[in-house]
Amino acid sequence: MKRISIVYRNEENSLVMQHLEAVIHSVFRDSAELRGIYISRLKPGEQVDADVYLLSDRRLIFDLREHAVSMHNVVFMDRSILRSSLGEIRAIPPGSEVLIVNDTRDTAEETAVMLYGLGVDHVRFTLFDPENPDGHDGVRYAITPAEPALVPSHIPHVIDCGYREISFETMMEIERLLGANDPEITSRLVDYGMKIIEPARTSAANYLNRFLREKLLDEYLYYSEDVTFAVNDAGEVVFFNQKAASLFGFRHDRRILLREHIPEELLTLLYSADNILKAACTLNETHYTLDKKSFLSAERSIGFTVNMRDEMSIVNSETVLSNALKKSGLVARYRFSDIMYTSEVMKRTVRRAQIVAGTDHTVLILGESGVGKEIFAQAIHNASGRKDRPFLGVNCASIPESLLESELFGYEEGAFTGARKHGRAGLFERARGGTIFLDEIGDIRPQMQASLLRVLQEKQIMRVGGSQVIDIDVRVVAATNRNLPEKVQSGEFRDDLYYRLNVMQITIPPLRRRKADIRPLFDYFLENSRPLPTQAMYEKMQRHSWPGNVRELENCALYFKTFHTLPETVSEDAGVREDPQGLPSQARIDIAILRIISDSNAVGRGIGRTRIQYLLESGHITVSDIQLRKRLAHLNQRGFIEIHKGRRGATITPAGLQYLAENATL
Numbered sequence: 001m002k003r004i005s006i007v008y009r010n011e012e013n014s015l016v017m018q019h020l021e022a023v024i025h026s027v028f029r030d031s032a033e034l035r036g037i038y039i040s041r042l043k044p045g046e047q048v049d050a051d052v053y054l055l056s057d058r059r060l061i062f063d064l065r066e067h068a069v070s071m072h073n074v075v076f077m078d079r080s081i082l083r084s085s086l087g088e089i090r091a092i093p094p095g096s097e098v099l100i101v102n103d104t105r106d107t108a109e110e111t112a113v114m115l116y117g118l119g120v121d122h123v124r125f126t127l128f129d130p131e132n133p134d135g136h137d138g139v140r141y142a143i144t145p146a147e148p149a150l151v152p153s154h155i156p157h158v159i160d161c162g163y164r165e166i167s168f169e170t171m172m173e174i175e176r177l178l179g180a181n182d183p184e185i186t187s188r189l190v191d192y193g194m195k196i197i198e199p200a201r202t203s204a205a206n207y208l209n210r211f212l213r214e215k216l217l218d219e220y221l222y223y224s225e226d227v228t229f230a231v232n233d234a235g236e237v238v239f240f241n242q243k244a245a246s247l248f249g250f251r252h253d254r255r256i257l258l259r260e261h262i263p264e265e266l267l268t269l270l271y272s273a274d275n276i277l278k279a280a281c282t283l284n285e286t287h288y289t290l291d292k293k294s295f296l297s298a299e300r301s302i303g304f305t306v307n308m309r310d311e312m313s314i315v316n317s318e319t320v321l322s323n324a325l326k327k328s329g330l331v332a333r334y335r336f337s338d339i340m341y342t343s344e345v346m347k348r349t350v351r352r353a354q355i356v357a358g359t360d361h362t363v364l365i366l367g368e369s370g371v372g373k374e375i376f377a378q379a380i381h382n383a384s385g386r387k388d389r390p391f392l393g394v395n396c397a398s399i400p401e402s403l404l405e406s407e408l409f410g411y412e413e414g415a416f417t418g419a420r421k422h423g424r425a426g427l428f429e430r431a432r433g434g435t436i437f438l439d440e441i442g443d444i445r446p447q448m449q450a451s452l453l454r455v456l457q458e459k460q461i462m463r464v465g466g467s468q469v470i471d472i473d474v475r476v477v478a479a480t481n482r483n484l485p486e487k488v489q490s491g492e493f494r495d496d497l498y499y500r501l502n503v504m505q506i507t508i509p510p511l512r513r514r515k516a517d518i519r520p521l522f523d524y525f526l527e528n529s530r531p532l533p534t535q536a537m538y539e540k541m542q543r544h545s546w547p548g549n550v551r552e553l554e555n556c557a558l559y560f561k562t563f564h565t566l567p568e569t570v571s572e573d574a575g576v577r578e579d580p581q582g583l584p585s586q587a588r589i590d591i592a593i594l595r596i597i598s599d600s601n602a603v604g605r606g607i608g609r610t611r612i613q614y615l616l617e618s619g620h621i622t623v624s625d626i627q628l629r630k631r632l633a634h635l636n637q638r639g640f641i642e643i644h645k646g647r648r649g650a651t652i653t654p655a656g657l658q659y660l661a662e663n664a665t666l
C-alpha cells in the first residue's frame with residue numbers, strides 16, 4: 001500500500017491536522033495509508049519512508065532533509081478556501097481595512113497572501129498578532145480561518161472562512177506521485193475541485209478538461225459495442241476498452257504485450273504493411289469487420305489503433321436506426337392491404353407486385369400519373385425482407401439537375417461552394433440496407449442516367465468531390481409515367497439503364513381501364529361520411545375517363561364530402577373519350593395474353609385457353625375462341641410462349657418476357 005506522510009513541525013494545532021487528514025482521506029480513501037510526522041519528535045538520523053511527503057509549511061524542508069529517504073516525493077501543501085466563503089469576502093465594501101486573524105502572525109500573513117492570490121484585492125489587509133492584540137480600534141471587518149475567538153470583540157463583522165483547505169493543485173500532485181489510476185479517485189478529486197477556490201487556475205482547468213475528455217472516452221469507447229485497442233511501437237497495448245478486455249483477456253494491472261494475447265493470424269494481419277487496413281476476421285465463430293490505423297511520426301510508426309465491429313451488432317444498430325427512421329417518417333407507410341381494388345386486372349397487378357416484393361430485384365413501376373405507383377413502391381418495400389430498414393423516396397423531376405447527384409450520392413467537404421463541413425451522406429448511403437424509390441425516373445438527364453447505371457451495375461457509389469468508393473446495399477424501385485420504351489427509341493433514355501431498371505416490371509393500369517375500382521375507391525375516400533352519392537352519380541363516374549386517375553378520384557371524393565355533389569370536371573363527355581393509346585389492337589391483345597401467362601407462371605402454374613379468355617374478358621378485352629387460338633399460335637411461332645399438352649397449358653419464354661418488358665406501357 002502507498003504511504004502519504006503529512007509533515008508537521010509539532011503537535012500543537014491538532015484540530016487543523018485532523019481536518020487536513022480527513023480531507024486527504026476523503027479523496028484517496030484506502031488507496032494510501034496516512035501518517036502524521038512531527039519533525040520535533042524525530043530522532044537525529046531517523047529515516048521515514050513514504051511515497052508522498054506532504055509539507056504543511058515550506059520551511060520544514062530543511063528539517064526533513066535528513067529524515068526523508070527520497071526528496072523527489074516532496075509536495076508543498078498550498079492552501080485555499082472554500083468557494084462558498086469567497087462571496088462573503090467579496091461583499092466587504094471596497095477600500096475597507098480588514099483584519100486577518102490567525103493563531104500566529106505568520107499564519108495570518110499566509111492567509112493574507114493566499115487571499116491576494118485568489119484575487120481579493122478590493123480591501124486593505126492588516127495582520128493580527130495574538131501576542132500583541134491591541135491597536136485596531138477603527139477596524140470594522142475581520143477574516144479568520146477558524147479562529148473566531150481571537151478576533152477583538154469590538155469588530156462587528158467577522159467572516160470565518162473555516163480551516164484553510166488543501167489546494168486542488170496539491171491534491172493533483174499527490175495523485176500523480178501515488179501513480180493512482182483509479183477513476184473513482186479522479187471523480188472524487190473533481191468533486192473536491194468544484195468546492196474550493198483554486199489559486200493555480202490553469203492547471204485545475206486543464207485537469208477538469210482532461211477529466212471531461214476521459215469521460216468522453218469512457219462513454220464512447222470504453223463501453224462501446226466495438227472491440228477497441230491501441231498498441232504502441234513496442235507492441236504493448238496502451239489502451240483497451242471493455243469489449244477488448246473480455247475478448248483478449250487484457251488486464252489493467254499488468255503490462256500487456258499484444259503478441260501474448262491474440263491469435264497468430266490476427267497478429268499477422270495487424271502487422272501487415274498497410275498503414276490503413278480494412279479487413280474481415282473471425283474469432284470464436286464471430287465475424288468482425290476490422291479497421292486498423294497506424295500513426296506515424298517522422299515517417300516512423302509510433303503505434304496503431306484497432307477497431308473491430310461484430311457484424312451482428314451492425315445489423316442490430318441498423319435495426320435501432322430503422323426504428324429511429326420510423327419515428328422520423330423515413331419509412332414506407334403503405335402496405336398491400338392499403339391498396340383498394342376489386343377489378344381483376346388490379347388483382348393480377350397486386351399479385352404480381354407481391355411476388356416481386358419477395359425477390360431482391362430492381363423494380364420498375366409504370367403507369368400514368370396518379371395511378372398509385374408510390375403506394376405500390378411502399379407496399380413492395382414493406383412486404384420485402386428490407387421492411388425494417390429505411391425507405392427513402394425521391395422525386396427525380398422535382399430536384400434541380402445540379403443538386404440531384406449530390407442529393408443521391410452525397411458529397412465530401414469542399415466539394416462545392418456551400419458544401420457542409422465534413423460533407424454529407426446521400427440518399428443511397430442513408431437508405432443502407434433498405435429501399436430507395438426513384439420517382440419520375442423517366443425525367444433524368446443523360447449524365448445522371450450514366451451515374452445511376454454505374455450504381456446499379458457496381459453497387460457502389462462515390463460521393464461528389466470524393467475519391468473513395470462506398471459499397472451500398474440498397475434496393476432500387478423506380479417509377480415513371482413516361483413511355484420509357486419510346487424514350488429509349490428516341491435516344492432520350494439510355495437503353496442499358498432501361499434494361500437494368502426493367503428487371504421486374506409492374507404496370508399499373510389507368511383507372512379508366514378498371515372501372516370496377518371506381519366505386520370501392522370512392523367509398524373508401526369518403527371515410528364513412530354521409531350522404532352517399534346517388535346511383536346516377538356513380539353511373540356518371542363510370543362514364544368519366546379519369547385522366548388524373550386515383551388522385552383525381554380522391555379529390556373528387558373530397559369535393560363531394562364538402563358540397564354533396566360531383567365537381568364539374570366529372571363530365572360524361574370525357575367518359576366517351578377513348579383510351580389515348582387506342583382500341584385493343586392485335587399487339588395489345590398479345591401483350592395482354594403474355595401478361596396473363598406470365599403472371600400465372602410467376603405463381604408456378606401454366607394456364608389454359610378458357611382461363612386466358614376469362615381473364616381477358618375481365619380486363620375488358622373480348623376475343624372469340626378462334627381469335628384466341630390464332631393469337632396463341634402466333635405467339636408460339638414468335639418464340640414468346642410454349643404450348644404444352646394437357647393441364648400444363650401455356651408458359652412464357654425468356655423472349656416472351658423480354659417482349660413484355662419492352663412493351664410495358666401498352
Ligand SMILES: Nc1ncnc2c1ncn2[C@@H]1O[C@H](COP(=O)(O)OP(=O)(O)OP(=O)(O)O)[C@@H](O)[C@H]1O
Pocket residue numbers: 338339340341367368369370371372373374375376439480481521550551554
Ligand atoms: N388503390 C389505391 N387504394 C387507395 N389509395 C390509392 C390507390 N391508388 C392510389 N391511391 C392514392 O392516390 C393518390 C395518388 O397515388 P400515388 O401518389 O401513389 O400515385 P403515383 O402514380 O405515384 O402518382 P405520380 O406519378 O403523380 O407520382 C395517393 O393519395 C394514394 O394514396
